[in-house]
Structure formats: C-alpha cells, structure tokens
Amino acid sequence: MTFNELKLIPEILKALTKENYTTPTPIQEQSIPAVLAGKDLLGCAQTGTGKTAAFSLPVIQLLSQQPSKSGSHRRVRSLILTPTRELALQIAENIEAYSQFLSLRCTAIVGGVSQKAQEQALKQGADIVIATPGRLIDLINQKHIDLQHVQILVLDEADRMLDMGFIHDVKKIIAKMPSKRQTLFFSATMPPEIAQMVKTLLVNPVKVEITPVSSTAERIEQTVYLVDKENKQKQLNLLLQDPSIVSALVFTRTKHGADRVAKGLNKENITAQAIHGNKSQNSRQLSLSNFKSGATRVLVATDIAARGIDVDELSHVINFNLPNIPETYVHRIGRTGRAGLSGTAISFCEFEEIPYLKAIEKLIGKKIPEVKDHPYPMVNEFVPSKPVQPSRPVQSGAKQVRSAKPNPSSKAASATAVADAKPAKPKANPPRKPKSEWFQKKSKPSQ
Template structure:
C-alpha cells in the first residue's frame, strides 16, 4: 500500500515523498483513514512504529479542510500533549516538515524555555500547539492562550504521562477545551489506567492495536553481560573502543550517575555527552544535537530520553543500569532497530540487579541471551533468598569459619584462567575512540 491510497492530499504526499517514505507503516495504514473520517482513536503502538506521522498527517489535513468560522484571525485549533520536552520538540519538527506546503503555523510550548518568548509567539496566533502539560497550564492560568476553539486533541505517549503524574494536569487542560472535538490517544502500552483515561477523553473511539504489548522488535539483537558493578564502566569503554562504535545511547538510572559516567568516558578518550532533567533546555538541546551530528559518540541518558527520542539509524543501546520499571526496558531499546533497521541492545547487569532482569524477562515471556565470557570475573545472576542469620555460638560469637575475607575476591580473580589478551584494560583509554 502507498500513502496515496490513504486519502491524503497532494501537499502532504509531496512532503512525505521528500522524506523518502514510500510505504506507510501498519499503524499509519490503520489510523490515518480513521482520523480523516473524524473518529476518536485509541491506538496502542510501540515506539519506532511511525505513530507520530499517523496522527500528524491527518491532523494537518483536517485543519486545512476545516470550514469553521473563527472569530479571531488564527485561533489554536489543535493541541498535542507529550510527556517530555524532547518529544514535544520532535513532534513540532514533524508538524513543520509534513506541513511545509500548508498555510498552518505551529508552536512548541515546553518548560525550560523562555515563557516570555512563548507568550509573544502565542499572541501572534498559531493553529497547532505542541506542549508538555505543565507549561501549557502556566499559559492557560496567565491567560496567554485560549483553547476554546480547539478542534483536535492528541495525547501522545499517554502511558508515560500517567507514569510521570500528569493526570491532574491533563484533566485541567481538558476543562479548557470544548466538549465537541476530535480526540486521539496514543500509548505504547494500554493498561487499565489508560483505558480509564480513554473513557473520559474519547467519544466512542475505535481501538487500534498494532504491536504485541511489551514486545521488542525482531530486528534488535539483545544480550546480557553479567558483570560486577565496579567493572561496568571499563567494560563499556572496551566494547565501544574494540568494536569502533560510532553512536551509542547509554541509559543510567540517576542524573548524578549520568554526569559521572559522562566524565569517566571522556577520561577514557570517548567523546560523550549527557541528557537528563536537571539540565537546562538549552543544554539538553545541545547534547541531543551533538549526539545526532556525531560530535559525541556516546549520549548518557536517564529515562527522560526513553520515550520519543527519534534518532535515525541508531545502531547501539546500552543499559548501563537496568530500569526499575520492567516495561521501560522495551521503551529504552526501542530507540534502536527503528523502521526495520537492525539494532543492538546490551545490558550490563550486576548481581544486585538480577531481580530486575527477572522482572524484565517475565514481561517479555522469554530469556535474554547471556554473554558467557565477558573478559571479567564471572558473576551469578541467579536470584537467591537473603542469607539466613548465622546462629550464635554458645560463647555468643558467630561462626566465621565460612566467611570470606576481603582479599578472597582478588585471590579468586587472580586464579581465574582467563586469557589476559581478552581482558579489557581499564587503565588505558582505547585509542580508536579518540578523535
């Protein structure tokens, strides 16, 4: 099937062709005709399936064809809500790319940017607002924007917005919208919380399920490296240098951990940048730009980048820390293997993360292949119960005969028969990574 068979106008077909797209993805094939018919849609689609275009293209066409009489020169007629600033910026870019041949104007409204500049742009008038919930509420409360003439509402990555606690904000925004409107809800997963939200937002919706829930793409190669926590950084540097990787997205659990790993990788001679919520919007944009253009080989990110981060042909994703929420594993590695391309996802798992790995494999309903020889001391990733407290001896002292001395681990490591040539060297940065 071609895009021309979906009922899109020539201006949009031309823009799509200029981006090199010829065949719509399954989610686009199913949702675009429904949205053009004016139906409310609840779409469950994994990341990397082309869902942004599936609501952007018909939204632009419907706004262009609308014959409503407006009392202001350019009222806001569509609102697209996203959970993160990065996703909002990317959706806004898509709106501009696909709408380049149309007389529509869009604004991106997110936190971390100048509210005064946003206010000036809003007062000039725009057809489409792409926003994060918190900043949009700021403008509503300051009466910088009027949403009474909105015709289309889109909730993108709705499950992520609920995870981030945006439900009260979404309800507050909805109270500013007209009841007669078309509403679209897109979510990577459709748990009961999303169905409850859909019941309040959507009117007689059509439900579209494109991909199996909590499934990873078949074209992504996944592997687990069992490794002690203190050896993770050295192994990561070794993998990047020895394989000459040029673009690697590395996920960590905390903002502090992202900054620390960025500095450590730079010390190893690897060009790196970090992306997390404590950085200013300007710094986040700069980090993403460096990574996309190849100025940085590695971007170390927290889960703020797990959803919606659109990077063409990203070959490698590494879970330096496993996510606390098992479903986030799917979203993280979904940054690679997009649009049918091959991707590689590696997870560096230490023993105290073994229980997280069990939960991830439980939702995947399969085990992830382990790498037998990591080049480091082998570790067990079996989940075992906490050791029982040793009974006290009659004299009140514990039996320490079976306790390991602090030096035992070094002795075992020294005695282990690994080929030293295979063992990554932590003390020296990889020359192939230097630029």
C-alpha cells in the first residue's frame, strides 16, 4: 500500500515525498482511514511503530478541509497531549513538516522554559496545540488558552502519563473541552486505570493493535552481560571502545545515575551527554540535537526523558540498569532497528536485577543470550535479605560455663552447656493475701 491509496490530499503527499516517506507502516494503514472517517480510535502500539504520523496526518487533513481563520482569530481546533517535553517538541516538528504546504499553524506548550513565548504564540493563533499537561493547566488557569473549540483530542502515551501522575491533570483538561469531539487514544500498555479512561472517553472506537508488547523486533540482536554493580561503568567504558558502535542510547534507572555514567564515559574520551528531568529544557534540547547530529556519540537517559527521542539510525541501545517493568525493556530496545535497519540491544544485569531479567525473558518468550567472555564476570553470591546472626563468641576474660559432660562435640554436651548457661530462675513470688486483708492495718502492740 502507498500513502496515495490512503486518500491523503496532494499537499500532504507532497510533504511526505519531501520528507522521504515511502510506504505507510501497519498502524498508519489502519488508523488513517478510520480517523479520516471521523471515528474515535484506540491505538495499542509501542514506540517506533509510526503512530505520530498515524494521528497527525489525518488530523492535518481534517482541519485543512475546513475554512480557516487568519491571524489571532484562529482557534485551537486540535489538542495533542503528551507526557514529556521531548515528545511534544518532536510531534510539533513532525506536524510542521507534514503541513508545510498548508496554512495550518501549530505550537508546542511545554514546561521547563519561559511561558512568555508560548503566550505570544497563542495570541497569534494556533490550529493545533501539542502540550504537556502541567504547563497547559497553568495556561488554562491564567486564561491564556481556550479549549472550547477543540474538535479532535489526541492522548499520546497515556500509560506513561499515568506513570508520571498526570492523569488527574488530563481529566481537568478534558473537562474544559466540548463533550462532542473526536478522540484518538494511544497507549503501549493497558493498565486498569487506562482501560477505564478508554470506556469513558471513546465512543464506539476503532481498535488498532500493532506489534504486541510481548514481541520484540526480530532484527534487533539482544545480549546480556552478568556483571556486578561496581563493574558496570568499567564494562561500559570497555564496550564503547569498539568503533563499530556508532551511536548508543544508554538507559539508567535514576537521574543521578545518568550524570554519573556520562561523566565516567567522558573521562575515557567517549563523548557523552546526560538527559533527564533535572536538566533545563534548553540543555536537554542541545544534548538531543548533538546526539542526532553525531556530535555526541552517547546519550545517557532515564526512561521518562527518553520519550520523544527519535533517531532513525540509532545503532545500539544499552541497558546500564535493567527496568523492573518488562514492557519498558521492549520500549527501550525498540528505539534501535528502525526504518528497516538492524539494531543491537545490550543489557547489563547485576545480581539484584536477575529477577527483572527473568521477567523480561518470560514476556518476550525467549532467553536473551549471555556474553560470558568478558573481563568483569559476576562474582557476587547470594546474600540473604535477613542474614542469620552468628552466635556471639565468649569474650576474653569472661567467666566460662563448664559443661557437665567432658565431650563438647556431642549433642548432649551442647544441650547441657546451654542449660548450664541459663541464668538461675528468680524465686517464686510469695502467696497473695486474700482481698479481705488488703486494707487491714496491723495494730501496734501496747507498750
């Protein structure tokens, strides 16, 4: 199938050709006709499946077919909610590319930067707004944006918004919109809270499910290194001495961990930058731009910050820390091997992460090959969570209790020694007086 067969207008087809889009992905094939028909959509798809174009292209076409107002009289007719700044800016960039031969205007509303420029953009008018929930709530409360004319609502990565605690903000935002609208809902996973939202928001939706989360792309080569926590940085430094690793996205569990790993790489003259929520928006955008251009070879990121990182020719994904949610592993490695290219996913697994590895293998339905021939094999052994306290040795100079029997190796002797070591029982209390005598005073004998 071609994009032309999806009945897209010439202006969009021209833009797609200019952006080197050739054939639609499965989610685009199934979603675009349904959205163009005005139906609600429930899309279950992981990252890298092409869902941004799946909802952006039909939204652009539907809005462009209506008479548009110029200048500040433009009303927000489509709202796209996303969990992170990077993803919002990525979607805005794509929409600008897809609509370059049309008169539509879009703007991104994100936190982490001054809102003055965003206020000005809204005053100038926007047909499509791509926003993160927190900043959008602020602008709604300050009456800088009106959502009463929204015709198409897109909720992208709804499960991630749930994880980040944005669901209540999302509900507040939805309450500001007309109840009669078209809603497009995308989520990689379907936890109970998300399933409940689907029931309340969508009306007879078309369901599109692409690449079940339990499956990973066959073209991605996966390996795992069993390595102790204190040796992970050394193993990563050694691994990245290989020049065939052109670009690598390294995942850490924490923000501080990302900074630490990037610093360790730079000490070895491996260009690396960290990207996470504690960085300013400008810093994050600069790091991402450097990574895309190749100026930075390694980008170290947390899962939250990695949303919106879209690099077509990413050769390697490295899990410095394994995720405790198996589906997250699938999303991570799905960032390589895109656009028909091959990719490599490498994971480091410390002893405490072995249960995570087992859960991942169960989810993907296969065992990840272990690389055993490396200089930092795991040596730590199992340590009980509540170690048994050893018996306290007799202190020097303390009086030792002699066993009643001369052979201390026998069980009887041990038992006798323990019995002898017990303190003597206190004397029994004297018998209690009857209650009738409790308050009787003894009379003193007469002199």
